[in-house]
Amino acid sequence: MDREARGHGVDRALVDIRGVDLRYGEGDVGMLALQGIDLTVQRGEFVALVGPSGCGKSTMLKLISGLRMPSAGGVLVGGREVDRPLKIVGMAFQSPALLPWRTSLSNALLPLEIVEPYCHTFGRDLPRHKERALALFQKVGLRNVADRFPWQLSGGMQQRVSLCRSLIHEPDLLLLDEPFGALDAFTREELWDTLKALWTERRFTVVLVTHDLTEATYLADTVYVFSQRPGRIIHTRKVPMDCRRTAQDRYTVRFAEEVASLHEHVGHAQEAEI
Numbered sequence: 001m002d003r004e005a006r007g008h009g010v011d012r013a014l015v016d017i018r019g020v021d022l023r024y025g026e027g028d029v030g031m032l033a034l035q036g037i038d039l040t041v042q043r044g045e046f047v048a049l050v051g052p053s054g055c056g057k058s059t060m061l062k063l064i065s066g067l068r069m070p071s072a073g074g075v076l077v078g079g080r081e082v083d084r085p086l087k088i089v090g091m092a093f094q095s096p097a098l099l100p101w102r103t104s105l106s107n108a109l110l111p112l113e114i115v116e117p118y119c120h121t122f123g124r125d126l127p128r129h130k131e132r133a134l135a136l137f138q139k140v141g142l143r144n145v146a147d148r149f150p151w152q153l154s155g156g157m158q159q160r161v162s163l164c165r166s167l168i169h170e171p172d173l174l175l176l177d178e179p180f181g182a183l184d185a186f187t188r189e190e191l192w193d194t195l196k197a198l199w200t201e202r203r204f205t206v207v208l209v210t211h212d213l214t215e216a217t218y219l220a221d222t223v224y225v226f227s228q229r230p231g232r233i234i235h236t237r238k239v240p241m242d243c244r245r246t247a248q249d250r251y252t253v254r255f256a257e258e259v260a261s262l263h264e265h266v267g268h269a270q271e272a273e274i
């Protein structure tokens, strides 16, 4: 497809997934996890992937980050075919997975120690990196925890450190796999606003996997609903920004209708034959 045919929108795409199938394993023991996926994420867009358990949402993140290659079709990130794990990606998961022997600050700095090009000058740039990490800590509501170890922090604090770690190298693309799934409702909602504020300020591109339709509606510009395995996109929903600007918007009829509509589509996905 030439540039004209792809149109202006696709030219701004950071992630462009075309006709992708992904199969785990070979032959009779192989299993088709994703089928015929076409999905474009624009630069600065916030996208959520929802759908039944096992429909291939996390597999989508593995494809985008280059941890898995498609069995058919192609994945472009920043206009380049993804053929190896990407460096421009930040990732956070349901488990914060912090290293217990490192302090919070040292955990947050980890990507700078191992990701190119930062790793080459890590020692020299450490004071500057620390300053940046502490500023990020402030932004996500972490105070006086830099020298504490993960086991001295609450789950919510650990997840905030994990969020800082995923953003410290200023990635273009943030991939989030149910990062708030294990938190209590109050902390989870606080972190939605933390993430929203960071995204509004920095406009990185986000792909969020979640089971929480309120979370998807509140945070994402576009929500993709996946079918049961093999995962296909069965519904694409643009969420109007004016119904999700502030936490109070979540209690409006308009917002509730958005969530209810998504719920219906996920319900159809769950009922559908495999």
Ligand SMILES: Nc1ncnc2c1ncn2[C@@H]1O[C@H](COP(=O)(O)OP(=O)(O)OP(=O)(O)O)[C@@H](O)[C@H]1O
Pocket: 024, 025, 031, 033, 051, 052, 053, 054, 055, 056, 057, 058, 059, 060, 229
């Ligand atoms: N490394 C792997 N090898 C074989 N099968 C796998 C592998 N990883 C995932 N699968 C299978 O692929 C399918 C999709 O898994 P995936 O984790 O992407 O789903 P998901 O939608 O993220 O699920 P959940 O919502 O439960 O986290 C599942 O059936 C899973 O068992």
